Amino acid sequence: xxxxxxxxxxxxxxxxxxxxxxxxxxxxxxxxxxxxxxxxxxxxxxxxxxxxxxxxxxxxxxxxxxxxxxxxxxxxxxxxxxxxxxxxxxxxxxxxxxxxxxxxxxxxxxxxxxxxxxxxxxxxxxxxxxxxxxxxxxxxxxxxxxxxxxxxxxxxxxxxxxxxxxxxxxxxxxxxxxxxxxxxxxxxxxxxxxxxxxxxxxxxxxxxxxxxxxxxxxxxxxxxxxxxxxxxxxxxxxxxxxxx
Numbered sequence: 001x002x003x004x005x006x007x008x009x010x011x012x013x014x015x016x017x018x019x020x021x022x023x024x025x026x027x028x029x030x031x032x033x034x035x036x037x038x039x040x041x042x043x044x045x046x047x048x049x050x051x052x053x054x055x056x057x058x059x060x061x062x063x064x065x066x067x068x069x070x071x072x073x074x075x076x077x078x079x080x081x082x083x084x085x086x087x088x089x090x091x092x093x094x095x096x097x098x099x100x101x102x103x104x105x106x107x108x109x110x111x112x113x114x115x116x117x118x119x120x121x122x123x124x125x126x127x128x129x130x131x132x133x134x135x136x137x138x139x140x141x142x143x144x145x146x147x148x149x150x151x152x153x154x155x156x157x158x159x160x161x162x163x164x165x166x167x168x169x170x171x172x173x174x175x176x177x178x179x180x181x182x183x184x185x186x187x188x189x190x191x192x193x194x195x196x197x198x199x200x201x202x203x204x205x206x207x208x209x210x211x212x213x214x215x216x217x218x219x220x221x222x223x224x225x226x227x228x229x230x231x232x233x234x235x236x237x238x239x240x241x242x243x244x
Contacts, residue, residue: 002153003195003206005052005168006241007043008069008136011059011190012113015042017092019056021112024091025084026132028054048131051172055194063114064186066098068139068236071117072106074127084119085109115190126158126174133173135165140177143214144234148175150213151195182234188220189237194227196241203228203242210240 012018019042023030031043031053044054075081085107089095092112100108105121120127120134127134138144145164149156154175158165162179197206207217207228214233222229228240 001197001201001206001209003151003197003210003240005152005193006196006244007053007055007194009055009057009192009194009239010113010115011061011188012056013058013060014113015056015058018111018113019044019054021091021093022054025088025093026054048133049170049172050131050133051168051170059190061188061190063190066183067116067191068183068185068189069191070115070137071133072127072135072137073117073119073132074124074130074134075120075122077122081107081119081121088119130167130171130173135174135176138175138177138236139183140164140179140232140234140236141182142177142179144232144236145177147214147233151210151215185235192236193238194241195238197243199243201243203240207240 010018019030022028023044026044028044028047031045042056046053073084075084088109093109096108096110096116098108098116100106105123107119108116109119110116142162142164145156145166149166152166154166154168156164157167157174158176163177165174165176167174197203207230210230215230218229218231218237220229220237226242229237230240231237
C-alpha cells in the first residue's frame with residue numbers, strides 16, 4: 001500500500017490574500033469563497049492534471065531563510081514567460097535575488113508572503129510535458145528522493161549525481177531534489193505535504209510503513225488531531241491524514 005499526495009500546504013499570515021494570489025496566477029478554482037471572511041483553511045482545486053490541492057493554513061511564525069520547496073512554472077515561449085512574470089507582479093509578487101546569474105533562463109520571484117518560485121524559460125526539456133506547474137523543486141538528499149518514491153509509489157524519473165526526481169504514473173508535476181549541499185534547517189518549514197492512505201486504508205499501518213522507510217513521528221506542538229505529523233529522512237515535516 002502507498003499513500004497519495006493530497007495537498008501542498010502553505011503556512012500564511014493572511015491565508016485569504018495568499019490564496020487569491022495563487023488562484024489568480026494558476027487559474028485554479030477554490031474550495032471555498034475567497035471573497036468572504038478569513039477562513040482557517042482555504043484550498044485551491046487544480047484545473048489541470050496537477051493531481052493535488054494547495055492549502056493555506058493560518059500561522060503567525062515568521063519566515064526564516066529560503067524555503068526548501070518552491071514551484072517551477074513552465075513557459076511555452078519567451079513571450080509566455082514574460083506574460084507569466086507580468087501577471088505575477090500585477091498580483092503582488094516581486095523579483096528576488098537568491099544568487100541566480102544573469103545568464104540563467106529562469107526568473108526568480110516571491111509571492112506576497114515571500115515564498116520563492118521560478119518561472120522557467122521555454123527551452124527547458126526536463127519539464128516540457130509537465131504542465132504549467134512543472135515541478136515542486138525541493139532541497140533534499142538522494143535518500144529523501146528514494147523515500148518519497150517509496151512513500152507515494154511514484155517512480156524515479158531522474159537519479160543522477162545525487163539529484164533525484166519522481167513523478168506520478170498519472171502525469172502532472174515532478175517532485176525534484178537537488179542533492180548536496182543542503183540548506184540548514186531554520187525551524188518549521190512554511191510549506192509541507194499532506195498525504196493519506198487510499199480509501200479503506202489504515203493510517204496507523206501507513207505511519208508504521210513510513211517509519212520503516214526512514215521517517216519519524218514528531219511533535220510541533222499539535223494538540224489532539226486526526227492527522228499524524230512526521231518528518232522525512234532529511235527532517236522536513238509532512239502530515240499523514242486519515243483515509244478518505
